[in-house]
Amino acid sequence: SQQGEEDPQALSIQEGENATMNCSYKTSINNLQWYRQNSGRGLVHLILIRSNEREKHSGRLRVTLDTSKKSSSLLITASRAADTASYFCAFPSGGNTGKLIFGQGTTLQVKP
Template identity: 90%
Template sequence: SQQGEEDPQALSIQEGENATMNCSYKTSINNLQWYRQNSGRGLVHLILIRSNEREKHSGRLRVTLDTSKKSSSLLITASRAADTASYFCATPRGGANSKLTFGKGITLSVRP
């Protein structure tokens, strides 16, 4: 996948710390989405940010979008062991209800 490259690829932090994950993309988008995947399980939608939004919050999640740099960041505050998972950013290719292109994913480990 060339769209939605995340960094770092793996992140290990202590419970209570904040985790920041970054994603870059190449083409124009109308929105960017973040998903979480627990080991070998389904993808859970976390948050969607539209191209005309710069920042969005949902509980302990904060997402930013910089369309000039074609990048987004996902911040998880006060992390918990249950946040241990892989995180993907995804962008739709095309108009509404179009396929998602996922990045490589970031593996987050939160140590208790």
């Protein structure tokens, strides 16, 4: 399968705690993206990190990319109940064909 693998599949934490989710992929990529999906809704783009970047921040989000290990992580700091959602990584597959493949997702529950 070309899909990325995400870990853990599910995560349950208390409000205020940090949440970390990981994504691994198999091919060489030039960027990786993270998306969020609230229950019953479409996906929403969170952040893109390029292959020449090791870390990127956006508000309470921190994304890292390790191209040597073919892995990325998404850290949500000081989580809130509203962060409850599924989170997916996505990356190009097949060079510049335009194909974009998603990981299987991590379901995050933040308890108030």
